[in-house]
Amino acid sequence: MTRERPIGVALLGCGTVGSEVVRLLLSQADELTARVGAPVVLRGIAIRRPKRHHDVPGELLTTDAASLIAREDVDVVVEVVGGIEPVRTLLLDALRAGKSVVTANKALLAENTAELAEAADASGADLYFEAAVAGAIPIVRPMRESLAGDRITRVVGILNGTTNFILSAMDSTGAGYAETLEEAGRLGYAEADPTADVDGFDAAAKAAILASLAFHTRVTAADVYREGIRDITASDIAAAKTLGCTVKLLALCERVVAEDGTERVSARVHPAMVPRNHPLASVDGAYNAVVVEGEAAGRLMFYGQGAGGAPTASAVLGDLVAVSRNLVHGGRGPRESAYADLGIAPMGETPTRYHVSMEVADRAGVLAAVAGEFAKRGVSISVVRQVGRDDGASLVVVTHTARDSALADTVAALRDSEFVNAVTSVLRVEGGTP
């Protein structure tokens, strides 16, 4: 079964992930040959600027990515650079030339999957991207293939390690956001510019990819509602603790039925209270986890390391073996599946639940007035807790599910209410009544 010609690989990028890909390719060469049915040979590594990489063979390095990709002995392009350009153009050229692509580039996929998939389809090349979501955790392949005979209803994940590390640390130390972010930076869990992580851009790109797979619909990063964790305070975390919850930055993708009865896709990233007995609550530190609900499969959970050189390289290599097997044995991997073409549900129409903590005046009629604001907007209350204090009282309300816009409007009205001195914490609630 071994074909004469080896599989030639061009690697774009040689950072943390790239150098691990090189290490695994070279150290496991014999095993990979046995698994693929032909040798998998690294033809070259494209880097941006000429500099020394002590851990990879110098003769493989080049700054001319386009020429490397165009080489006749290159069959597969592995991309671990990130960002949109010049990678987009390079990968489109590769796919148009019939070369299969393995990429870890969530930002590019969340913008340009349609264009990449069309180029792949036109030439018959493969496009694999397991490493783009949740690092080493197999989630793209299970959703594209294992669950292809089921109807996925909901995907909820912790997809960003930096924010999960920060929220876990805030939960265990009681410290505020700013000092915890600083600590995360010192420990190497947050970048110098943490925007992509803490403002939810990274998780939103991954949510777009997962929503596209789950619902057979093109969902881009721009379709994903996004709130980060910058505004999470120590008192939010404390409020969650009081209710037996912890706070997580969740990526949620689900089918939502619009008022006209049509089915739409809701994709969103925002912090939420999660009860401590929920499987996602115990996902701590830099770990990732994804819960997938299928109509027949029920609830599945996938857990593991969501980032880092070796874990991400494991996912890249798995894809490289799959693509290489296809080249040796014939056949192609699954293509983009966007036949369902569902609309996107605006955040305001999405059913959510809120937790609201308030400082209120300690006088008669307060609870009635507050409850009235919820009722006026059709929001039903699940739990109310009132605690008297010297200078007033604090009131905690957890709602049942309602349209997010009705909940947001209620909070705005409460901020303006003469009975409410301050709204001290507003958080969405996921996964059962706290």
Add this chain to the structure above:
Amino acid sequence: MTRERPIGVALLGCGTVGSEVVRLLLSQADELTARVGAPVVLRGIAIRRPKRHHDVPGELLTTDAASLIAREDVDVVVEVVGGIEPVRTLLLDALRAGKSVVTANKALLAENTAELAEAADASGADLYFEAAVAGAIPIVRPMRESLAGDRITRVVGILNGTTNFILSAMDSTGAGYAETLEEAGRLGYAEADPTADVDGFDAAAKAAILASLAFHTRVTAADVYREGIRDITASDIAAAKTLGCTVKLLALCERVVAEDGTERVSARVHPAMVPRNHPLASVDGAYNAVVVEGEAAGRLMFYGQGAGGAPTASAVLGDLVAVSRNLVHGGRGPRESAYADLGIAPMGETPTRYHVSMEVADRAGVLAAVAGEFAKRGVSISVVRQVGRDDGASLVVVTHTARDSALADTVAALRDSEFVNAVTSVLRVEGGTP
């Protein structure tokens, strides 16, 4: 891309899983067509005895499986009957005729994968079996494909729902084995003859399948060391609780280095104490979970429903879509990978850890004598706990890792020791020091 000819499916078996397969095939026909690129059409359902199945179309039923499989308009055979014969012969005939097979039959795969895979290879047909292990949980595909570029070092799973239900219930109620088994039967979690579950045969078959995939080596059920849960007592569970542990029936597959330095496969099923903070400890009731450790990926966990009609049917349908896509678009799924051909490590040579509880005489020199029995066999002790009582003392020992035979020999010697009145609980320990 849609080919003219639909994909014809023969279904063997119409029990709990089979009727769910039929329901999903019929109710999702349009979605499956969109995903596959051709209609997937159920040609017939083979049942053993002619009887009414209210939930499937009567005209599809037949008792002549061989003729159904042989039909020219059948491309794929889906088998959810179970057992070795007549299924083995039927599936070999199907594969030899170039018809792809999707099976949920763990017993058959744990005996005959080699024979089935060879028949598939000879004709170019596909052999898929996601549903054979852990029901709806995608585990076969992640191990065969997602982790194909990594080196899997260890797989630990809870793979049998019946025994997990019984052990969870014993843990929460403190009841004994016999009465809990009876309760499980009443609730439908245990069969009238529970042997396959409680003696570990079911889990051992699944362990053989996972070990084969993980280590690229043919491992059959006969290679799997097996102990069931019949002998687990309420006092075993209580002893585990005292140490902050719970008892689980684990399937373990790992690479073991033999004394001559060669690498071997250890595959085993036995009850073990697991610390309550271990991810597998919280897998309760009829759920399954599998932890896979890869050199690059690190520790991954997969969790979900391990049995039941709909969850198992979800896995079957995912395979059916994959096989059908291959027929429409060309190509084949991954084949058997057994190139590593590692030897099997006997249980005695496998490194394990023991917990031993004893009733001992309350006199000087007891601890020294007991410790001496361990030391004599090269077993190092991790924890000793001695509790004085009216009629003697109880002594609990947790060891470090040692050869299983040295540990078993030590326990035998302790039973004979004049200082030991009774050995009250012996359990292997997994996942860190309790």
